[in-house]
Amino acid sequence: MEFKDYQQYLSPALAKATDLIVKKGQGCYVEDVNGVEYLDFVQGIAVNAFGHCHPKIVAAIKEQVETLITASFNLVNYPATLKLAKELAEFTPGELNTFFFSNGGAEANDGAVKLARNYTGRPGIIAMRGSFHGRTIGACSITGSNSKYRKNIEPLVPSVYFTPYPNCFRCPYNTSCDECSLECLRELQWTFDYLIYPENVAAVIMEPVMGEGGYVVPPQKYVDGLNKMLKEHGILLIFDEIQSGFGRTGKMFASEHFGIVPDIMTMGKAIAGGLPMSCIASTKEIMDSWMAGMHGTTFGGHPVCAAAALAVLGLMKEENILDNVNGQGAYLKERLTEMKEKYPIIGDVRGLGLMMAAEFVNPEDNSPSADYLNMVKDYCLSKNMLTLSCGVYGNGFRFATPLNVAREELDKGLAIFEEAVKTAWGK
Numbered sequence: 140m141e142f143k144d145y146q147q148y149l150s151p152a153l154a155k156a157t158d159l160i161v162k163k164g165q166g167c168y169v170e171d172v173n174g175v176e177y178l179d180f181v182q183g184i185a186v187n188a189f190g191h192c193h194p195k196i197v198a199a200i201k202e203q204v205e206t207l208i209t210a211s212f213n214l215v216n217y218p219a220t221l222k223l224a225k226e227l228a229e230f231t232p233g234e235l236n237t238f239f240f241s242n243g244g245a246e247a248n249d250g251a252v253k254l255a256r257n258y259t260g261r262p263g264i265i266a267m268r269g270s271f272h273g274r275t276i277g278a279c280s281i282t283g284s285n286s287k288y289r290k291n292i293e294p295l296v297p298s299v300y301f302t303p304y305p306n307c308f309r310c311p312y313n314t315s316c317d318e319c320s321l322e323c324l325r326e327l328q329w330t331f332d333y334l335i336y337p338e339n340v341a342a343v344i345m346e347p348v349m350g351e352g353g354y355v356v357p358p359q360k361y362v363d364g365l366n367k368m369l370k371e372h373g374i375l376l377i378f379d380e381i382q383s384g385f386g387r388t389g390k391m392f393a394s395e396h397f398g399i400v401p402d403i404m405t406m407g408k409a410i411a412g413g414l415p416m417s418c419i420a421s422t423k424e425i426m427d428s429w430m431a432g433m434h435g436t437t438f439g440g441h442p443v444c445a446a447a448a449l450a451v452l453g454l455m456k457e458e459n460i461l462d463n464v465n466g467q468g469a470y471l472k473e474r475l476t477e478m479k480e481k482y483p484i485i486g487d488v489r490g491l492g493l494m495m496a497a498e499f500v501n502p503e504d505n506s507p508s509a510d511y512l513n514m515v516k517d518y519c520l521s522k523n524m525l526t527l528s529c530g531v532y533g534n535g536f537r538f539a540t541p542l543n544v545a546r547e548e549l550d551k552g553l554a555i556f557e558e559a560v561k562t563a564w565g566k
């Protein structure tokens with residue numbers, strides 16, 4: 140079976156990174172139809188928190204499928220989804236204990252924007268240049284990670300403004316961290332001064348650790364300053380934790396690193412162990428501003444996904460997964476930092492927990508180098524390792540191992556990666 144024989148039946152819109160046809164997966168590995176095994180450091184784009192086909196997740200899905208597949212959460216309730224909501228409330232920060240379940244990340248972010256506008260009665264949304272929130276028209280309207288996502292689809296949702304994401308490695312103001320006086324926050328103030336009156340703004344939406352845009356961690360003082368500024372004007376803070384949530388950064392949610400509880404939080408990706416599910420979390424007060432029927436979905440809250448999500452939450456506790464994320468994450472960072480010292484084509488190593496990236500640069504001027512990145516990616520693929528890039532210039536290499544990755548698997552991937560970097564640098 141070859142992809143080229145089927146490709147004509149598929150829209151070219153999906154940017155397929157490989158032609159592989161994968162038939163099975165277990166833990167850190169997938170196997171293609173020819174029986175070739177690949178080390179998977181992508182995991183469905185940071186989805187499979189416990190690797191491929193974890194037996195407890197598979198068992199939970201099987202049991203639910205054999206009992207009930209769907210009757211629509213619009214009409215009836217399911218034990219699995221009810222239990223999930225109650226259990227999720229134990230994990231979510233602050234008072235974010237009321238949930239709306241949907242199917243994918245973009246849909247959750249669309250819903251979060253609707254919720255913020257409805258609760259505040261204000262139209263404006265401020266998003267961040269560099270952030271990714273999904274591909275529906277609504278999510279594209281708040282996405283600023285690449286102009287190609289917005290190409291030929293204007294007009295987008297109105298009253299959306301952008302402010303720079305605090306990216307210290309590529310500071311738009313050319314300031315070093317020591318000299319930084321939060322010019323990017325001043326930019327937001329200018330947006331309020333020049334473009335939209337702050338009392339017309341419903342919410343600011345931000346990834347607390349930027350994902351697709353390059354695995355960027357914002358400085359604490361930015362997040363503190365932002366939070367203070369928003370509180371002064373009654374503007375809601377929406378954290379998109381679709382990629383950074385569920386333990387990926389070493390805390391259950393990345394917001395916990397900053398000690399800030401947003402007003403609305405969106406979750407997706409890892410929530411249901413590989414099944415499609417997303418969720419909007421907010422306080423009861425904000426969620427209760429929605430009248431029944433103002434938002435909805437046929438499949439949201441699906442019992443099979445909810446059963447898988449319950450199994451994920453169970454495993455999080457049972458396996459003390461955050462310990463593994465922090466331990467392996469620290470080791471990963473240390474190894475990558477050593478490589479950065481050896482190979483000048485690695486310009487930056489950054490991230491939290493197992494949300495870690497290396498940025499490839501042209502050493503002469505530190506400019507982004509997708510060429511080096513692509514050489515590294517191609518080499519890894521030739522050694523049967525699946526990898527993923529990130530960043531507007533496609534020069535970031537993101538590590539998205541399962542959260543329960545073992546040292547042996549990490550070492551295996553790092554050895555291939557280092558060999559790839561050495562080869563690219565030698566060319």
Ligand SMILES: Cc1ncc(COP(=O)(O)O)c(C=O)c1O
Pocket residue numbers: 184243244245246248271272273274346350351379380381382383407408
């Ligand atoms: C932070 C973030 N938000 C939203 C999305 C969109 O999610 P989905 O592709 O499930 O719509 C993604 C996907 O990569 C993401 O990383």
